[in-house]
Amino acid sequence: MSDTTELFNLFKTERSMVSLKPKIKNNSNWGTFKDSLRAPVHSWFPYPAGFSYKAVEHAIQKFSINQFDVVYDPFCGSGTTNIVANQLGINSIGVEAHPFIYLVVKTKMYSSYDYNIIFDGLKKIENISRQIVISQEELTREFPELVLKCFSGKTLGSLYSLREAMKKVNFSEVYANFFNLALTCILRPAANVGTGWPYIAPNKKKNGGEKNISELFKKMVFKMCADIQLMKQKRAVDAWYRIYRG
Numbered sequence: 001m002s003d004t005t006e007l008f009n010l011f012k013t014e015r016s017m018v019s020l021k022p023k024i025k026n027n028s029n030w031g032t033f034k035d036s037l038r039a040p041v042h043s044w045f046p047y048p049a050g051f052s053y054k055a056v057e058h059a060i061q062k063f064s065i066n067q068f069d070v071v072y073d074p075f076c077g078s079g080t081t082n083i084v085a086n087q088l089g090i091n092s093i094g095v096e097a098h099p100f101i102y103l104v105v106k107t108k109m110y111s112s113y114d115y116n117i118i119f120d121g122l123k124k125i126e127n128i129s130r131q132i133v134i135s136q137e138e139l140t141r142e143f144p145e146l147v148l149k150c151f152s153g154k155t156l157g158s159l160y161s162l163r164e165a166m167k168k169v170n171f172s173e174v175y176a177n178f179f180n181l182a183l184t185c186i187l188r189p190a191a192n193v194g195t196g197w198p199y200i201a202p203n204k205k206k207n208g209g210e211k212n213i214s215e216l217f218k219k220m221v222f223k224m225c226a227d228i229q230l231m232k233q234k235r236a237v238d239a240w241y242r243i244y245r246g
């Protein structure tokens, strides 16, 4: 083979590699959580420090990462990298230092839930929560000023009842985390102050009447179950993952 042919072949390879690169339509949101706010599972907990799942998809494709590789995110936050890798059948490891965000990512990654336990648990929580009533004075003692500013007394009372009811049901760790996350995820929509992205504005009152907290909670639980099922159906290959507390 002549030098010219070799060069030509090399050029051809490079050209084809270039054309394999995924096209970027709009990457202006990649450094933010905006795209992830609209995606199943990613969207459960709007993490202001999170980034776009599309950026991860792009990086995995760009660097030809495949099922024989292991993706490692040492600052995995709410798990964007690990969720995308898992979805593409790629093994992954994540490390997160923040104790609550660590619970968020663990809960988002787990997909072997027994829906009977979830639906039965939901009924138990609803029944027990109806019997838990807290007075305005008790709420004032229980919560800091910022929290009291963000919710009406009635809403905060309902959130408190759900939280206490969850503690009374003897859930295993996986299900306790699942319900805890569902309750945390309705805090923004339940607030009666500005919760526009990404921060809350406790002095800006939101329009709209009193929210039905029990209904919001139930909807969140159903959404979480539906998302898990959807992701399972779309996942071509199973992959392993490990999430560590940093």
Ligand SMILES: C[S@@+](CC[C@H](N)C(=O)[O-])C[C@H]1O[C@@H](n2cnc3c(N)ncnc32)[C@H](O)[C@@H]1O
Binding pocket: 047, 049, 050, 051, 052, 074, 075, 076, 077, 078, 079, 080, 081, 095, 096, 097, 098, 101, 246
């Ligand atoms: C920019 S965020 C990552 C967000 C993530 N990509 C997502 O979409 O959710 C960085 C994360 O690193 C975590 N972090 C900071 N220092 C750490 C450490 N020493 N070890 C592990 N995690 C750490 C923070 O708690 C934060 O959640």
